[in-house]
Amino acid sequence: MGYRNIKSTFPAGHYYFSGNEALTEGAIAAGCRYYAGYPITPSSEIMERISVRFKDVNGVFMQMEDELASICSVIGAVWAGAKAMTATSGPGFSLMQEAIGYAALTETPLVIADIQRAGPGTGQATRVASGDLMQAKWGSHGDYSIIALSPWSVQEMYDQAINAFNLAEQYRVPVFVMGEEAIGHLRERIEVKAKTTVFDRIKKKGAPPFGTNQDDAIPPMPSFGEGEKLLVTGSTHNEIGIRKTDDPNVHSRLVNRINKKILNNRDRIIQTDSYHLKDVEVIVVSYGFTARSALFAVEQLRKEGKKVGLLRLKTIWPFADKIIFDIGQKAKKIFVPEMNRGQIAGEIMKYATCEVIPYNQTNGEIIHPHRIIKELRSIL
Amino acid sequence: MARDLEEYLRPGIDSTPFCPGCGHGILMNLILRAIDGLKISMDEMLFVSGIGCAAWIPSPNFNADTLHTLHGRAIVFATGAKMFNPKLNVMVISGDGDLTSIGGNHLIHAARRNIDLTVICANNMIYGMTGGQVASTSPLGALTSTTMDGNRYRPFDLCKLVLGAGAPYVARYSVTQPLLLVSAIKKSLGIHGFTFIEVLSPCPTQFGRRNRYDSSADMLKNLMERCISREEADNFSDDELKDKIVTGEFMNE
Numbered sequence: 001m002g003y004r005n006i007k008s009t010f011p012a013g014h015y016y017f018s019g020n021e022a023l024t025e026g027a028i029a030a031g032c033r034y035y036a037g038y039p040i041t042p043s044s045e046i047m048e049r050i051s052v053r054f055k056d057v058n059g060v061f062m063q064m065e066d067e068l069a070s071i072c073s074v075i076g077a078v079w080a081g082a083k084a085m086t087a088t089s090g091p092g093f094s095l096m097q098e099a100i101g102y103a104a105l106t107e108t109p110l111v112i113a114d115i116q117r118a119g120p121g122t123g124q125a126t127r128v129a130s131g132d133l134m135q136a137k138w139g140s141h142g143d144y145s146i147i148a149l150s151p152w153s154v155q156e157m158y159d160q161a162i163n164a165f166n167l168a169e170q171y172r173v174p175v176f177v178m179g180e181e182a183i184g185h186l187r188e189r190i191e192v193k194a195k196t197t198v199f200d201r202i203k204k205k206g207a208p209p210f211g212t213n214q215d216d217a218i219p220p221m222p223s224f225g226e227g228e229k230l231l232v233t234g235s236t237h238n239e240i241g242i243r244k245t246d247d248p249n250v251h252s253r254l255v256n257r258i259n260k261k262i263l264n265n266r267d268r269i270i271q272t273d274s275y276h277l278k279d280v281e282v283i284v285v286s287y288g289f290t291a292r293s294a295l296f297a298v299e300q301l302r303k304e305g306k307k308v309g310l311l312r313l314k315t316i317w318p319f320a321d322k323i324i325f326d327i328g329q330k331a332k333k334i335f336v337p338e339m340n341r342g343q344i345a346g347e348i349m350k351y352a353t354c355e356v357i358p359y360n361q362t363n364g365e366i367i368h369p370h371r372i373i374k375e376l377r378s379i380l
Numbered sequence: 381m382a383r384d385l386e387e388y389l390r391p392g393i394d395s396t397p398f399c400p401g402c403g404h405g406i407l408m409n410l411i412l413r414a415i416d417g418l419k420i421s422m423d424e425m426l427f428v429s430g431i432g433c434a435a436w437i438p439s440p441n442f443n444a445d446t447l448h449t450l451h452g453r454a455i456v457f458a459t460g461a462k463m464f465n466p467k468l469n470v471m472v473i474s475g476d477g478d479l480t481s482i483g484g485n486h487l488i489h490a491a492r493r494n495i496d497l498t499v500i501c502a503n504n505m506i507y508g509m510t511g512g513q514v515a516s517t518s519p520l521g522a523l524t525s526t527t528m529d530g531n532r533y534r535p536f537d538l539c540k541l542v543l544g545a546g547a548p549y550v551a552r553y554s555v556t557q558p559l560l561l562v563s564a565i566k567k568s569l570g571i572h573g574f575t576f577i578e579v580l581s582p583c584p585t586q587f588g589r590r591n592r593y594d595s596s597a598d599m600l601k602n603l604m605e606r607c608i609s610r611e612e613a614d615n616f617s618d619d620e621l622k623d624k625i626v627t628g629e630f631m632n633e
Contacts, residue, residue, distance in 0.1 A: 033464075034460065034463070034464045036460060060463050060464050062459070062460075062463060064456065064459075064489075065485055065486065065489040066485065068452075068453060068456070068486075069453070069456040069459075069485075069486055069489070072449065072450065072453040072456040072457050072460070073456045073457065073459045073460030073463070074460055075449075075457060075460065076428070076447065076449075076456070076457035076458060076459065076460025076461040076462075076464075077460035077461060077463065077464040078460075079447060079461060080426075080460065080461040080462075080464040080465040080468060081464065081465060082460075082464045084460070084464075098450060099450060099453070102449070102450050223465075224426050224445040224447075224461060224465065224468055225423075225424070225426070225445065225465055225467060225468050227423045228445070229390065229422075229443055229444060229445060230445045230446065230447075231390075231439065231440050231446055231448075232446065232447045232448065233439060233440075233448035234448065234449065234450060235448065241440070242440055243439075243440065243448075
């Protein structure tokens with residue numbers, strides 16, 4: 001139980017993968033042994049590879065009748081003891097939202113890879129976007145907190161898949177790997193280390209599975225078939241799972257705890273990378289594929305002596321509020337290029353004290369470095 | 381005798397959540413009698429239910445692992461648990477609206493895949509918990525809170541539907557046929573594959589009062605009169621069968 005190092009499923013070395021393949025291998029290395037999914041572009045390669053690779057590792061793969069069935073069977077498998085995941089894209093992610101709220105309330109650890117495509121609606125199925133970030137945070141009804149990660153490379157599709165499972169198990173929460181079409185289909189060399197650090201869920205016989213004395217703690221999680229006579233329900237419940245559908249204290253305690261257990265631990269969860277943040281006037285805040293273009297642009301302008309730096313968000317939710325406040329204190333301007341209509345720029349405006357300049361592109365294409373260079377020149 | 385099934389109930393449970401005259405309490409009793417008859421340990425049982433009155437039959441009442449899920453999704457939650465841990469003996473208990481309307485797609489696909497589940501559908505022919513709206517199982521002409529001038533659409537024949545989707549064992553009984561129902565539940569628990577039992581269960585609160593049944597007992601009497609066996613049905617004309625409910629076992633294999 002807890003963190004331990006195990007042998008990686010692949011021998012240590014370098015491999016050449018697409019992002020979707022790397023994510024699949026990361027999930028398997030992290031211990032994922034149940035997968036249920038439904039075909040959807042541009043994530044389908046994940047399910048195809050799982051269907052083959054699970055034969056090597058004794059995993060259970062189910063191609064379900066729709067995304068509702070996929071996510072719900074994942075939750076069922078998790079309570080039966082599995083580390084489990086599904087992968088999808090925008091329309092499927094929308095269909096999964098009700099069950100995501102169920103997973104948040106029942107504190108069910110699971111991983112969803114959302115390989116984002118251009119929406120809304122059916123949109124452009126084969127084209128890139130990062131338009132699902134607010135849906136990841138607010139998609140289901142009610143108040144809950146989840147964790148969402150934003151990989152920028154094929155290596156990170158592998159690493160963040162492992163991180164996603166570990167965070168899910170540690171915090172008993174749904175974790176989303178918010179890939180983008182361009183990362184899912186990008187091919188790059190990655191390094192697999194000899195050992196993989198994995199987190200196995202904490203079990204404590206007889207302990208209440210839905211409550212603790214602290215208002216931000218994570219209770220231990222038993223599985224079906226262990227004689228615990230579990231009561232799992234998506235209705236408001238007390239610490240042993242008995243439905244309490246009209247008790248204001250039980251509801252407020254439960255909703256507070258499932259939020260606080262994530263938000264109070266955000267310093268441990270949030271990961272960022274920074275480049276050239278000393279002696280800086282304009283800071284670019286970026287994530288996902290766009291951060292590749294942003295880094296290229298920043299390096300280029302630094303060579304010209306421009307005072308520009310980059311903060312890369314590897315974790316989108318919980319949001320890096322304190323870090324954004326800090327960089328807002330030392331920069332004159334924050335520039336936020338995004339493949340959406342400003343979903344993260346709006347968050348940055350909440351916490352930054354300086355001017356925040358969004359740059360939004362929703363044409364189904366990546367934001368090219370020269371576009372960012374041009375925009376930065378105009379504000380430097 | 382009256383307390384002989386108490387060990388199957390979760391400690392602290394001292395009453396059922398159902399309205400007076402509801403058939404679900406009888407069904408709860410019969411499911412436990414079947415499990416008791418087979419001497420299955422509650423430690424290996426997982427009961428999965430959806431949303432609605434019938435979903436409260438196992439949760440929290442049964443002293444076993446219970447999974448109370450989203451509306452319509454009980455069968456797919458159960459599929460995930462069963463596929464990952466085949467040692468679990470998984471029974472799905474839910475209502476007609478839950479399993480056959482909002483969850484209808486999962487029902488036919490689980491039957492097609494022949495997932496090893498026992499599915500018990502408590503059919504009260506109406507949405508009880510939400511106030512008596514018309515269901516996909518309400519009879520033609522039924523008065524409900526959304527069909528005050530009578531239901532215009534035909535109900536599903538649930539057994540034909542699930543049989544058509546490939547389930548190896550399908551049965552239909554009313555709570556007024558307790559011995560047959562216990563024997564069907566026992567049989568389904570012994571079959572390795574997808575089994576489906578439709579259980580007719582009266583809802584006096586929502587269905588009865590709108591459709592001119594004077595009492596719960598009248599609803600039970602009506603079910604007893606209308607439920608006939610498959611053998612009896614063979615001797616009835618189509619016209620005579622109109623108001624009858626054919627009960628019995630229907631098998632694919």
